[in-house]
Amino acid sequence: MKNYTQSPLPFQGQKRRFLRPFKEALNGFSPTATYVDLFGGSGLLSHTVKQHYPNANVIYNDFDNYSQRLENVEETNLILGDLRQILKDYPDAKRIVGKTHYQVIDRLKSEKGFVDFITISSSLCFSMNYGTSLEHFEKDSLYNNVRQSNYRCDGYLDGVNRVKKDYRDLFAEYRNHDNVVFLVDPPYLSTDTTTYNRTDYWKLTDYLNVLKVIEDTSYFYFTSNKSQIIELCDWMENNGYCNNPFDDSTTVTVGAQLTHNARYNDIMIYKNNY
Numbered sequence: 587m588k589n590y591t592q593s594p595l596p597f598q599g600q601k602r603r604f605l606r607p608f609k610e611a612l613n614g615f616s617p618t619a620t621y622v623d624l625f626g627g628s629g630l631l632s633h634t635v636k637q638h639y640p641n642a643n644v645i646y647n648d649f650d651n652y653s654q655r656l657e658n659v660e661e662t663n664l665i666l667g668d669l670r671q672i673l674k675d676y677p678d679a680k681r682i683v684g685k686t687h688y689q690v691i692d693r694l695k696s697e698k699g700f701v702d703f704i705t706i707s708s709s710l711c712f713s714m715n716y717g718t719s720l721e722h723f724e725k726d727s728l729y730n731n732v733r734q735s736n737y738r739c740d741g742y743l744d745g746v747n748r749v750k751k752d753y754r755d756l757f758a759e760y761r762n763h764d765n766v767v768f769l770v771d772p773p774y775l776s777t778d779t780t781t782y783n784r785t786d787y788w789k790l791t792d793y794l795n796v797l798k799v800i801e802d803t804s805y806f807y808f809t810s811n812k813s814q815i816i817e818l819c820d821w822m823e824n825n826g827y828c829n830n831p832f833d834d835s836t837t838v839t840v841g842a843q844l845t846h847n848a849r850y851n852d853i854m855i856y857k858n859n860y
């Protein structure tokens with residue numbers, strides 16, 4: 587089974603930077619447990635658990651239908667191959683204008699079926715900008731950042747059980763099972779979620795509701811100091827309002843990540859309840 591150290595197709599919020607500490611921490615958990623990846627995203631955590639513990643039962647919640655992007659990787663490679671041709675004499679990283687811009691748009695327009703616009707974005711949009719529809723590419727400035735090699739995804743989700751549902755329904759299904767570990771990586775508060783399936787409701791209350799899944803369970807929970815959720819829980823506890831939902835857990839922080847306007851730390855908190 588091929589070992590991927592990042593999601594094979596671009597995905598915002600993938601836990602690439604956590605893989606080493608995540609695997610180290612997994613050593614303290616059961617190799618035959620059921621691991622339920624409630625917010626599966628690109629499936630990178632599911633993939634990593636299956637690599638680490640081939641006998642584990644891994645449930646990947648593909649809420650964004652990432653597997654559709656994987657299934658269409660050859661079409662995406664064909665589009666990128668044509669874009670390489672169109673842009674072969676165009677300067678790298680330069681804004682695409684004039685006739686060439688129309689050629690690029692025409693190539694995208696000629697696709698009749700599913701187009702993986704998120705992956706195409708990495709080749710045509712300004713750094714970290716993503717479009718999810720043709721209209722975005724027609725309106726936005728495009729740049730020649732076309733990837734020179736094809737994407738490969740083979741074997742990425744082998745052995746992983748895919749489901750697609752709201753995390754609350756999935757949690758309800760598994761909460762009373764024995765030997766279950768929940769992987770909890772919700773969209774971060776105040777983070778760009780435009781490339782996710784639903785973008786409308788990640789407010790503080792929704793974020794706090796997620797904490798219900800770590801009550802008396804074994805879990806890995808991911809957040810960042812940008813969300814300030816840990817600070818909030820500490821404050822509530824220190825001021826006598828409630829117990830801290832993260833009691834008796836272990837915290838690992840991964841160095842500062844830089845976005846265009848801020849630095850922040852990513853945080854992984856875990857607890858084995860067995």
Ligand SMILES: C[S@@+](CC[C@H](N)C(=O)[O-])C[C@H]1O[C@@H](n2cnc3c(N)ncnc32)[C@H](O)[C@@H]1O
Nearest residue numbers: 599600601625627628630649752753771773782
């Ligand atoms: C931070 S990402 C997870 C990244 C993932 N761990 C990885 O490494 O690729 C959060 C994911 O939660 C998904 N999501 C949003 N609302 C959800 C819901 N109600 N139920 C399940 N997943 C949801 C988002 O669409 C997104 O894919």
